[in-house]
Amino acid sequence: MSAWLDSLTGWLGVHPQWLGLALFVVACVECLAIAGILVPGTVLLFGIAVLAGSGALDLWQTLLLGYTGGLLGDALSYAVGRRFHQNIRRLPVLRHHPEWIGSAEAYFHRYGVVSLLVGRYIGPLRPMLPMVAGMLDMPLGRFIGVSLIAAAGWSVAYLLPGWTTGAAMRLPLPPGFWADAAWVIGGLALVIGLTVHGSLRGRRWATPVTAGLSLLALLALLLGWPYLHELDQGLLTLIQEQRSAGLDRYMVLLTRLGDLRTQVVVGVLLVGLLLATRQWRAGLFAGGALLGTALANGLLKALFARSRPEVLLEPLSSFSLPSGHSSAAFAFFLTLGILAGRGQPVRWRLTWLLLAGLPALAIALSRVYLGVHWPTDIIAGALLAGGFCAVSLSLAQWHTPLAALSQRIWWLILPACLALLGAFALWALPEALQRYAY
Template sequence: MIDAELLTQRRPGSIKTFDHPWNGPGTDNGALVESHLQALIGYFSEHPQMALGAVFAAALLEALAVIGTVVPGSSIVFVGGMLVGLQALDPAWTAAAAVSGAVAGDSISYWLGHRHRERLRALWPVKAHPALFDRGQAYFAKNGGKSVFLARFLGPLRAVVPVIAGMSGLPAPQFYVFNVLSAMVWAAAHLAPGFFFGASLQLAGAVSSRLAVLVLLVAGALWLVAWVVAFLQRQARPRIEGWRDRAVAWASTRTNLPARILLSLFDPTRVESKALLAAALMLIGGAWLFFGVLEDVLSNDPLVQVDRRVYATLQTLRTAWGDNVMVAVTELGSAPVVISVITAVSLWLAAKRCWRTLGYWLAAAGFAQLLVRTLKFTLGRARPTGIYSGVDPFSFPSGHAAMNIVVYGFLAFLLARAKPAGTKIAITMSAAMVISLVAFSRLYLGAHWFSDVLASLSLGLAWVALLSIAYLNHVRHEKVSALPLSTVVGMTLALVGGWVVGEYHRADLVQYAYHPRNDTVPVADWRGDGWRGLASTRTDLGGDAEEPLSVQWAGPAEEVGGVLNRAGWHVPPPWAAKTALLWLLPNTPIEQLAVLPKLDYGEAQGMTFMKVLNVDERIVLRLWPSPYVVESDGAEPPRPLWIGMATIERLRHPAGLITLAATQHDFTTPLRRLAQDVHDQQGSAQLEERTGRVVLLVW
C-alpha cells in the first residue's frame, strides 16, 4: 500500500519539455494605451542599449555634485540588475555601465572642485546647500582620501565629498584609486540584489502566485527598512542621541541595578558599551528564535513541513562534485577537528597565563556540548535518514552546527575585542563563513532537518552572547593577540583537518550517499484503495490546505504529454522577460500568458498543460512527481506516478490596465472535462468518487 509519509520526500523525475510555438505578442486595435505599451515593450526587448544608457546616466547623476542628493540612481541601477536576472540585459555590459557611470560622476565632481576651488561655494547649486557642504568638509578632514570610497555609500555625502577632494588638492592618482574601487563595490551592491530579485521572477519552478506576492512584499519591506535606516541616520540620530544622553545622565545619579545596566549599554564614554549592547540584542534574538523553533518541533507546526521540503529539495540538487566538497566541509567541522581546535587554543591561553579567558573558553565548549547532548536524548527526534547509530542517533539540535558556532563564534569575539573596525569585520566574516558552510553541509548531506540546524545556530548564538556579556564585565586585563592565536588555529585546522579528510573521506562519501526511496505499488492495489493514501490537497509552505489534488496519472512524461497534445492541450509559454511583461497588458491572448506555478510543500509542479476554453478562461493541469511507481500486471516496466490538479483560470482586467488570473473554486468541471479528453484518447482512465472526494485515475 501507499505510505502517506513518503509524500513529503518526492524527488522530481525526468521531465521532458514539449515545444510550443511562440507567436509573439498579440496586437490590439482598440486601446491606444495598450498599443503604446506593446511598442514600448518590443522596443526595449530589441534595444537593450537604452536600458544600459539609463543605468549609466543614473549612476553618473547620483555621483554628480549636489545633484546626486535628489537623483534616485540606486533604484534605477537595482532595476538594471533585475533586468539582468530576467535575462533581458547582458550582465557584463550592465555592470560596465553602472561602474563607468559612477566613476564618471565622481570624476566630474572632482574636476569641478579642482578647477573652481572656493569659488564653487558661490555657484548654484552648491550655494543652496551650505550645511551639506560643511558636513562634507568635516568628513573629508577626518578621513582623508579614503572618504572618497566611504562617502559613496553615505547618502547625501556621496555628492559632495568628491568635490571637496578636488578643492582640497587630493592627488589625482589617489582619488582615482578610491573612485574606481568604490564604484565597483557600489555597483555590485546594487546590481546583485536586483539580479536575484529578477531571477526569482524568471524561474517558473521557483515561484507561485502566492510566493511571487511574498517576493514583492519582501522586496518592499527591505526597501522600507533601508529608507527608515537612512531617515534615522539623517534626521532622527541627533534626537536619539539626545534621549540617550538624558537617560545616561539620569542613570549616573543612581546606583541600582537597572541604572548600572543602562550605563553599561548606552554610556558613550565606556569603550565596551557598543559591544555589550550588540551582545544583549544577540542574546535576546537567539533565545527567542530557539524557543520558537523548539515549540514548532514539539507541536509539529508548519516548520516541520518546511523541514521535509528543504530536505527533499536539497537531495534533488546533489551531485558527485557537491558531495565531495560538502563531505570535506562536514569533516572539518567534526568532533576530532573541533576538539583539536579547543585544545590548541586552551594550550595557547595557558601559555600566555590568560587563566580567566581559558575558563570562559572551556565553559563555552563544555556547556554547549552538555546542553546539546541533553536536548538530543530528551527529545529523541529522528534524523531524516539512518546515517548515524549507536550513541548519536538523534537529530535535534545539530551537534555540528552548535559546536562550530560556539567555538568559532566565541573565538571570533576574543580575537576581535579591542581591535580596529576593519579587523573586527574580517574576523567576524571569516568565522561566519566557516559556521555557515558547516551548517549548510549538514543540510545538504541529509544529516539534519532544517529546524535542527536553525535551533543550533540560535542556541549557540545566545550562549556566545551571554558569555560575551559576562566576559566584558569580569575580564578586563587579559588581552588576546589576534595574529598568533589565529595562526595556531589555522595550523590546527590544516594539520588535523587535512588528516581527518584524508583518512575518512572515502568512507564518509559512502555513509552520506543519498539513497532515494522509490516504492512500487501494484496497479490493482492502486486502483483499488491505494490511491486514497496519496495527499488529497495541495499544501503550501505554511501548512495550509489549498486546491484538491484530484488527478493521479501513472505514466512517463512523454506519454502524458502525447495523450494531452492529441486531446487539444498544450504546454503554456515558459516564464521569460517577454511573457512576464505580457501580464502588464489588458488584452493579451490567453494562450500567450505563462501559467503561474503553484507549490506543494515548496515544490513546484513538474509538468504543466493548459486548454483554452474562451478568450478569458482556460483549464490548467499541474502535475507533481510522487515517490511511487505503479507496477503493471504484464511485462511492462513500472510506470512513474504523478499527482496533480485541474483548475479553471479566469482572467480579470482591473481598470483595463493589467491582466490577473483568478483560480475558480469549481474543481469538478475541469476534472470531468479532463477525464473526457483523456478517455477519448486513452481508454484506461476512470473517475473515483468516494467519501466526498473525486479523483481521476489514468494509467
C-alpha cells in the same frame, strides 16, 4: 527612484538573457568608488538575485557573477587611487562631499588591511576603501589577496538571500511554507534587531539580553519544530535541487570543518593558546562558550531525538536536533569574532560578528546540502551557539570589559587554528566523500 527600479527589474524579467550581464555590472558598480554611494546597488542586487533564483541562473552562476563583478569594481577603484593619489580630492563630487573619502581614509589608517575586510559590509565605506588603499600605495599583491577573500563573503551575504527568495517562489512548495517561514524569519529578525539596537545604544544589558533572547528563540524552535515540517521540507527540496557531483566535493570539505573531532581539537588549541599567552579572561570566555555549547547540544539531541532526513543511502545513526556541526562552527567562529571586536567601536564589533558568521553559515548550510540535517536543525544550532557565547561573554566581563588582544597574539592564534582546521578537513576528505554520497 522606485519606479525606475521597478521598470529595470521588469525589463530584465522579460529579457532574462541579459540578467547575467546586469548582475555583473551592478555588482561592479556597487563596489566602484563614488558610483557605489550614488547608485542603490544593494536594492538592485537583491531584485536581480530574485530573478536569477526564479530559474534564470543557477546559484553558483549567480554567486560567481557577483563575485567577479565585485572584484572588477575593487580593481578599478584601486587603480584610480593608485593613478591619481591625492589629486582625487579635486574631483567635483568629492569636493562637495569630502566626508566620503575622509571617513574611509580614517578607517584605513586605523585598521589597515582589516578595514578592507570589515568595511566591505558598511555601505558608504565599501566603494571608497579600495580607492583609498590605492591612493595610499597599499602593495598590489596584498590588496589582491584581501580583495579575493572579501569579495567572496560579500557576494554570498548580498546575493544568497535574494536568490533563495526567487527559487522558493518558483518551486511548488507545501501550502504552509510561507506561513512557517514568516514565523521563523520574524523571530530571528526580532532577536537580531533587539541585539543590534541594544549594542548601538551602548546598553550594558545588551549582551545578557542577547543571551536570553537567543535561548528563548531556541526553546520556541525546539518546541515548535513538529509544526515547521512544510518549511523544512520546502527548503531541503530547494537546496537539494542544487546538488551536483562537482559541488559535492567542496561541500564535504566544508562539512568536515564542523566535525566534532575537528572542533574539539581546534577549540582546545584556541583556549590553550589564549591561556599560554596569559589572556586569562579571554581563555575562560572561549572555553565557556565552546564547552557549554557542546554539552548543551549533546543533551538536547538526546532529549528531542529527532530523525535525520532520508537523503543519504546510509543515513547517520545519531539524532539531528540541534545540528552539532552548526552549533560547533557558530560557537568557534563567533568566539573569534567577539574577541576580534574587543576595544573597537560598536559598529565594528557587529561587523566582526557578521564576518565570523559567514564561515559558520557555510558549514551549517553544507549539512542541509548533503541531506543530513533539516534547515531548522542548523538554525537551532546557531541560536544555541549564540546564546552560550553571550552567556559566557557576560560572565567573563561581569565587572570590566574584555581587553583587546594584541596583533602579536592574533598572529599566533589565527594561523594555527585555521591551519589545523584545514589539515583535519583534508585528511579525512576521501572517506567523507564516500560517507556523504547519495
